[in-house]
Amino acid sequence: MQIVIISGMSGAGKSYALQTLEDTGYYCIDNLPSQLIEALIQTPQIANLERLAIGIDIRGGKASLKEIPETLARIRQLYPKTHLIYLYAQQDVIQKRYNETRRSHPLIHEEKELTKAIELEEKLLGFLAQQADWRVDTSQTNVYELGLLLRARLGETPLPNFSLMFQSFGYKHEAPSDSDFVFDVRCLPNPYWIPELRALTGRDSAIIDWLQQHPRVQQLYQGMRDFLELWMADPEACQRTYLTVSIGCTGGRHRSVYIAETLYQHFRQKLGACVLLRHRELNYFTPYQ
Known part of the structure; x- marks a missing residue:
């Protein structure tokens, strides 16, 4: 089984990325706490899949984020074709997207200002950006272009080694x-x-x-x-x-x-x-x- 884990900043396009992967044959699950990933892939229904995509972000909680590196290391021992993709965008772009959609940022309860919530999220996710196999800046990429980019990079065939x-x-x-x-x-x-x-x-x-x-x-x-x-x-x-x-x-x-x-x-x-x-x-x- 090949596994693609999509992470990154809120508002950077993770949901659209998962929709693209779903259209190319991946079984997709979003907003999954890292503590549940290993249990998930060991269930018979999931273990028999050829392609699995999992979305993880700040909504899983700070404690969940801290466990991701060790979880990834164990998963890669079982499934070497596990890729971590990190989506991000410039802070002003993220802020504009939130203002346009009028949705609440996941950390707005900790930081009352949207700008500070975005800054905190970027800081908390910094280690994931460093460990990612592929980092994608979506600041100047719309939904259609992001889908094309993911299809071009990942394709509809087994992931290449390079x-x-x-x-x-x-x-x-x-x-x-x-x-x-x-x-x-x-x-x-x-x-x-x-x-x-x-x-x-x-x-x-x-x-x-x-x-x-x-x-x-x-x-x-x-x-x-x-x-x-x-x-x-x-x-x-x-x-x-x-x-x-x-x-x-x-x-x-x-x-x-x-x-x-x-x-x-x-x-x-x-x-x-x-x-x-x-x-x-x-x-x-x-x-x-």
Whole structure:
């Protein structure tokens, strides 16, 4: 059985994440105290499942949170394919979402102000963020995009031992905080200043041809590729299950898209289906395969 545990801050999209997993064949249970997880997976009805997703958060209580690391360690001994995913967002985004839905924060009874309740929750869950196999910042991700991201990363097949995602983004829309490596390609020639290229993206042949004419583009790409090949020569030695490599330019539509596409194509040929692609500002993910 493969187990996905979804945790994170309230208002960061955990319920939508579980709905996505349920649609892809997982049996999902939300708001389960950590003390009950081991008893749950040992019941015959659950033990015979192929895929199980469990949601845990601050609603289970502070005492429940403290036991999660030891519980996870014991579960992984029985089920090595157990993955912890942590969802979070910037505090102002969480606060806006609560104001829009008019729901009460789980810690509002301890901290009368919403901002302080969010800060306390983030502090209490900090250790889970550090131990997570994959951290997802949903600050700039809507429900639809979160579902696409989870489907692309987890898929509808057994979880891979290693997943590599190349992600393009624009610095003017803020850099993603859930990256393992971030490369800045704003030093490259910018096709935005060519009027006939401005409306295109780095996936269009005209942009590709224009960028390939510049030696600096190829030099930077080669340097990034060599670095990643050296660093990922043995993925298991890297101690990473999920690896996100983000490439940023100013607007996230031209240079970063081209570099991310080129790196994706190279590593996809080498590593296969575990390599994925996301263009954040284009709302594009590699189709599930």
